[in-house]
Amino acid sequence: MGQIVKIIQLKGVSKSFGDRRVLDSLDLDVYSGETLVIIGRSGVGKSTILKHIAGLLPADQGEIWVEGLEVGRLKEREMNELRKKMGVVFQYAALFDSLTVFENVAFRLLRDFKMVEDKARAWVKEKLELVGLRGDLLDLKPAQLSGGMRKRVGLARAIAVDPEIILYDEPTSGLDPVSSEAINDLIVDMQKKLRVTSVVVTHDMHSAYKVANRIAMIYDGKIIGIGTPDEIKNSQDPYIRQFVTGSVEGPMPVR
Ligand SMILES: Nc1ncnc2c1ncn2[C@@H]1O[C@H](COP(=O)(O)OP(=O)(O)O)[C@@H](O)[C@H]1O
Numbered sequence: 001m002g003q004i005v006k007i008i009q010l011k012g013v014s015k016s017f018g019d020r021r022v023l024d025s026l027d028l029d030v031y032s033g034e035t036l037v038i039i040g041r042s043g044v045g046k047s048t049i050l051k052h053i054a055g056l057l058p059a060d061q062g063e064i065w066v067e068g069l070e071v072g073r074l075k076e077r078e079m080n081e082l083r084k085k086m087g088v089v090f091q092y093a094a095l096f097d098s099l100t101v102f103e104n105v106a107f108r109l110l111r112d113f114k115m116v117e118d119k120a121r122a123w124v125k126e127k128l129e130l131v132g133l134r135g136d137l138l139d140l141k142p143a144q145l146s147g148g149m150r151k152r153v154g155l156a157r158a159i160a161v162d163p164e165i166i167l168y169d170e171p172t173s174g175l176d177p178v179s180s181e182a183i184n185d186l187i188v189d190m191q192k193k194l195r196v197t198s199v200v201v202t203h204d205m206h207s208a209y210k211v212a213n214r215i216a217m218i219y220d221g222k223i224i225g226i227g228t229p230d231e232i233k234n235s236q237d238p239y240i241r242q243f244v245t246g247s248v249e250g251p252m253p254v255r
Pocket residue numbers: 017018022040041042043044045046047048049
């Protein structure tokens with residue numbers, strides 16, 4: 001991985017919705033070139049963390065640094081420049097149903113990068129092939145694709161801009177085991193082929209172990225444990241143990 005550089009840093013980030021404090025002075029570092037997986041139960045704030053990194057939600061308190069820039073202090077134009085370095089794979093693929101595969105994947109290339117259409121078509125074909133889809137799907141609509149294919153199109157859209165950072169929100173949710181495994185392989189592949197830094201949010205432990213260099217567990221607004229997959233697997237923390245072993249009897253142990 002070469003020199004260790006913190007490419008994303010959350011420092012004391014707090015966020016409340018109404019009177020519910022979702023992030024509570026949360027600290028998190030993501031190193032250049034790694035795949036960091038954030039795990040935790042539904043509703044603990046995993047997507048909220050990604051939205052803060054992508055500059056889609058402002059923090060109430062604390063700082064978010066991405067590639068040496070403090071996100072909360074950027075002007076809109078500067079934030080747009082930073083966003084060009086990020087690809088986001090949203091939960092449920094979030095494709096535009098009325099647009100073709102080409103128009104979905106090329107959306108930011110045409111709008112933000114002003115790429116001409118001929119070049120964009122060749123470019124999109126190449127990205128589709130990289131995620132294991134045939135280039136001749138270009139003119140189909142999302143409704144004509146399976147769930148696994150739509151996830152791949154979502155991934156092709158995220159990598160279309162040649163990002164340095166990819167944020168994945170529940171990339172395997174709603175997929176059958178075979179399609180999930182294919183997406184896990186792709187996440188590993190993207191790290192190797194594109195040398196990107198990735199943050200993956202999931203509650204699927206199988207996927208977490210498969211793709212992660214490090215795993216961070218969020219509970220009660222904070223990161224309560226972070227380490228390699230082996231360290232998390234062997235953690236003595238009762239919360240982490242209960243989550244990773246998937247035991248669902250009874251309430252979470254009291255900390
Ligand atoms: N824009 C919002 N407005 C109000 N509440 C929100 C908003 N976004 C998230 N929440 C609440 O914050 C909590 C954490 O949400 P989220 O980050 O989506 O959790 P996760 O991704 O871990 O399932 C949930 O209780 C959710 O209802």
